[in-house]
Every structure is written in C-alpha cells, then in structure tokens.
Amino acid sequence: MSFDSIAPVYDSLSRMVYGKSIVAAQNHFLKYIPEGSHILIVGGGTGWIIDAIFEVNRTCSIVxxxxxxxxLQKAQARVDADDQPRVKFLFQSEMPSEGSYDVIITNFFLDLFPPHKLVSILHQLKDRMKHDGRWIVTDFVDGGKLWQRLLLQLMYWFFKRISKIEATTLPPWSLLLAEDGMQKVEEKHFYVGFIETAIYQK
Ligand SMILES: C[S@@+](CC[C@H](N)C(=O)[O-])C[C@H]1O[C@@H](n2cnc3c(N)ncnc32)[C@H](O)[C@@H]1O
Structure with a gap:
C-alpha cells in the first residue's frame, strides 16, 4: 500500500468530494484533548491536523x-521550527510496540484494512492507550443507503488502483472496536451521516 502518488492532491480531492465535512469531523473532538497530552496520530496524511491540534492546545506533544x-514530508514541512521539538515524525507502517498515550487519533485509517487485519491493529493500538486515555476515530459509516454504498464502491475501486489498499469494502470498525472492549463515549455525524467521529475509552 502506498499513498505517495496521491499525496500531492489528497487534501484537495477529499475536500472536493466531502467539502467542509471532512475537516469539521476531524476537528470536532480536538477541544477535548487534555492539556499536556501525549498524542499518537496514525496515518495522519499531509499533517494539517497537527496545525489544528496546536491551534486549540499548545501544550501537547505528538508522535x-x-x-x-x-x-510525511508534507506533514514535516508544515510544522513551524518552534513546534518541531513537540512532534516526532516516524516513517513506518508497523503499529508501535511501545509508548503510552493519552490520546490516539486514527482518521480515515481504519477503513484501509480488511477485518482480520484490523482486529490486530485495533488491539495493538489499544495496548498503547493509557488507562484513562481517549481514542478519537473518524471514518466512514455504511448506513445502508444506496448513495453511500455507491460512493464506497467508487472510493474502494479508486484507492485499490491508486494506493493498493488492502480492504475491498468498509470494515465494521465500530463493531470491532466494541468487540475489543472499547467504550464509545460520544459521537457526531457529518455529511448526512456518512462520516462519523467518535471518542472511545478503554
Ligand atoms: C486515507 S489517508 C487519510 C489521511 C488523513 N488521516 C486524513 O484524513 O486526511 C490514510 C493514510 O494512512 C497512511 N497509512 C496507511 N497504512 C499505514 C500504516 N500501516 N501505518 C501508518 N500510516 C499508514 C497512508 O499513507 C495515508 O496517508
């Protein structure tokens, strides 16, 4: 899987299709991040989320x-020199095997994996959460409407060809999180219910 070829246009493309919803959903719960939090962002993309986090919280540190x-290069380039010490950039596809985080953020990341692989990823990330940590997940949901199904088919067709993603359909990420014992604390929907952002705790 590689998002290298789509990286230059990824943000423009996603905003063209989903408008402000794609950003609004990811911004929605950032205000709940406690001061001084140690945050893990997995599959953060071009890094605009780093600016958004620092805008509401100047005291956190980010992996x-x-x-x-x-x-990764795009994300690194957008962080001011003053903020660089507070962000550790890692070029890797393995889930971290150590570290303990107050907040984990996975936005439009869980949808890349087939269920059997996602189960293992969810479990590994859960292990990295502090006991009272929070996990912010933003992703698509299949509400069963025809337009949602068609859009999902189109997106999976596109990203399969361009980025060679492993999933062929949207995995039941919400169900798999629940099966792993994660509790959904709060949720909000965007784009007529097609995008969900939620906070989970252990
Ligand atoms: C669909 S994009 C979403 C980007 C960003 N979260 C957003 O919403 O704009 C998924 C991102 O996850 C990254 N990714 C895929 N597999 C990964 C892995 N195993 N570890 C870390 N990042 C990964 C891709 O390179 C890509 O940038």
Missing part, C-alpha cells in the same frame, strides 16, 4: 506515524 514518505 506522528505515517507509512507514506510523501505524506
């Missing part, structure tokens, strides 16, 4: 995990 070199 930013990206499997695409091009996405």
């Amino acid at each position: 930013y995990l990206e499997a695409s070199q091009k996405m």
Whole structure:
C-alpha cells in the first residue's frame, strides 16, 4: 500500500468530494484533548491536523506515524521550527510496540484494512492507550443507503488502483472496536451521516 502518488492532491480531492465535512469531523473532538497530552496520530496524511491540534492546545506533544514518505514530508514541512521539538515524525507502517498515550487519533485509517487485519491493529493500538486515555476515530459509516454504498464502491475501486489498499469494502470498525472492549463515549455525524467521529475509552 502506498499513498505517495496521491499525496500531492489528497487534501484537495477529499475536500472536493466531502467539502467542509471532512475537516469539521476531524476537528470536532480536538477541544477535548487534555492539556499536556501525549498524542499518537496514525496515518495522519499531509499533517494539517497537527496545525489544528496546536491551534486549540499548545501544550501537547505528538508522535506522528505515517507509512507514506510523501505524506510525511508534507506533514514535516508544515510544522513551524518552534513546534518541531513537540512532534516526532516516524516513517513506518508497523503499529508501535511501545509508548503510552493519552490520546490516539486514527482518521480515515481504519477503513484501509480488511477485518482480520484490523482486529490486530485495533488491539495493538489499544495496548498503547493509557488507562484513562481517549481514542478519537473518524471514518466512514455504511448506513445502508444506496448513495453511500455507491460512493464506497467508487472510493474502494479508486484507492485499490491508486494506493493498493488492502480492504475491498468498509470494515465494521465500530463493531470491532466494541468487540475489543472499547467504550464509545460520544459521537457526531457529518455529511448526512456518512462520516462519523467518535471518542472511545478503554
Ligand atoms: C486515507 S489517508 C487519510 C489521511 C488523513 N488521516 C486524513 O484524513 O486526511 C490514510 C493514510 O494512512 C497512511 N497509512 C496507511 N497504512 C499505514 C500504516 N500501516 N501505518 C501508518 N500510516 C499508514 C497512508 O499513507 C495515508 O496517508
């Protein structure tokens, strides 16, 4: 899987299709991040979320995990020199095997994996959460409407060809999180219910 080729246009493309919803959903719960939090972002993309976090919270530190070199370079380039010490950029596709985080953020990341692989990823990330940590997940939901199904088919067709993603359909990420014992604390929907952002705790 590689998002290198799509990295230059990823944000424009996603905003063209989903408008302000794609950003609004990801911003929605950032205000709940406690001061001084140690945050793990997995599959953060071009890194605009780092600016958004620092805008509402100047005291947190971030570990930013990206499997695409091009996405990572974009993210690194946008962080001011003053803020650089507070962000650790890691070019890797393995889930971290150590570290303990107050907040984990996975936005439009869980949808890349087939269920059997996602189960293992969810479990590994859960292990990285502090006991009272929070996990912010933003992703698509299949509400069963025809337009949602068609849009999902189109997106999976596109990203399968361009980025060679492993999933062929939207995995039941919400169900798999629940099966792993994660509690959904709050949720909000965007784009007529097609995008969900939620906070989970252990
Ligand atoms: C669909 S994009 C979403 C980007 C960003 N979260 C957003 O919403 O704009 C998924 C991102 O996850 C990254 N990714 C895929 N597999 C990964 C892995 N195993 N570890 C870290 N990043 C990964 C991709 O390179 C890509 O940048």
